[in-house]
Amino acid sequence: MRSRRPHRPLLVTALSCALAGLAAGPATATGDADGSGGVGAEVVRLYEEASVAAQRYEAGRREADEQRGRAQRLERLLDRGRRDIAVLHGDLGRIARAQYRTGGGLPHTVRLLLADSPEELMRGQRVVRQVDLAVDNAVTKSRRAERRLAADESKAASAWQVLERRNDELAGIKRGIERKLEEAQGTLQGQADASAAAGACRGPARLDQPDEAFTQPWIPPVETYGLSAGFGSGGERWASRHTGQDFAVDIGTPVRSVGRGRVVKVSCGGPFGMEVVVRHTGGYFTQYAHLAAVTVDQGERVSTGQWVGQSGTTGNSTGPHLHFEVRLTPQPGSGVDPREWFAERGVRL
Known part of the structure; x- marks a missing residue:
């Protein structure tokens, strides 16, 4: 048998x-x-x-x-x-x-x-x-x-x-x-x-921050991710070229500030949907867009790794991801390649 x-x-x-x-x-x-x-x-x-x-x-x-x-x-x-x-x-x-x-x-x-x-x-x-x-x-x-x-x-x-x-x-x-x-x-x-x-953000979701204290000055904006559309790539979804680096993550993933800085913009309308812009030392600005929630107020100081929002798919987005930009000004149109910018600071995406 x-x-x-x-x-x-x-x-x-x-x-x-x-x-x-x-x-x-x-x-x-x-x-x-x-x-x-x-x-x-x-x-x-x-x-x-x-x-x-x-x-x-x-x-x-x-x-x-x-x-x-x-x-x-x-x-x-x-x-x-x-x-x-x-x-x-x-x-x-x-x-x-x-x-x-x-x-x-x-x-x-x-x-x-x-x-x-x-x-x-x-x-x-x-x-x-x-x-x-x-x-x-x-x-x-x-x-x-x-x-x-x-x-x-x-x-x-x-x-x-x-x-x-x-x-x-x-x-x-x-x-x-x-x-x-x-x-x-x-x-x-x-x-x-x-x-x-509605073009109006709700009050920030005050999430308890992670216990981890980062010793390095710069980190990626999300902990676990896959890279999708990169800087300068073409496609019918954008008027000219893609202005940032997309990170493929699920809705609700904690999004963190890549370095120390101050929040200069919290917005909830327009093509970027919910977004946060942070100014860093050296005159650079980072943008975190298509969020499902924000966790900071405009004018607030943030530390490296502090959560500034949760990823989503608001605005002109075809699916859940984080749209991340490095800019020379708070406004769109002044972006630089995030991967090269990170590489110069010892961070490899």
Whole structure:
């Protein structure tokens, strides 16, 4: 009997970007009366849960890999046991055929009675003992191997069942976090769209800031990201050329100031949707656009890594991302290549 082995693929894929590494401290927020700050904090809290869930998922994936290895080893033992039993059955068959050829199928006792001399009788007794011993040994080995095979088949079936249950648990963790994030992100983006349409920002969502204190003066505007449209790239979405660097991140991702500075603009209307502009030492300005929420006030001083907003898709945006610019003035049209600007400051995107 072959063990029943599930054919469902092992869950080894990592979680999506939303689950991949936004490890921030516990977040609370205060905002305007309609609770927009609370929604933003809920998204950040879910990202924190997602980060923990991602670690659980990875630990579970490793356990599942180990369990799969155990199940495969048991399958190999089963195959070897089946081969051993086939060999033992072959031995029994050869013994039976040899006995039939030498004794004509007569019982051993009859052949002993027909012996012509004491010497032939003694030889016959020895042959009988040897044949009986060989048969007994072969039968004992065969039965022992069959019992061991049945036990191994049971172990293998149990191992695959454990693996199946673990896969279901991991899938449930992933679905639960994704469902919560999607709901909270939708609410946050809906409120952001209303603000952008009205051209008036709600009060900033005062999120608890991360505990990390950056020793380097400059950092990327988001922690975990993929780069999409770059500076100077062409496309029908822009009047001439793309004026910044896009970071592909999910709605609600904390957006941080790339360096120390002062907030010189908080706006919620126009092609950039919700945006924040920060002035830095040296006369450069950085812009953070298409946000779903802002977390600072105009005129506020910010430190390196301080959250200035949460990413979204407000304004002229085709999907969730952060549009980031480095400018020589607060106004559009004075942008420089962010990647080169970061590289000069020891930051590689």
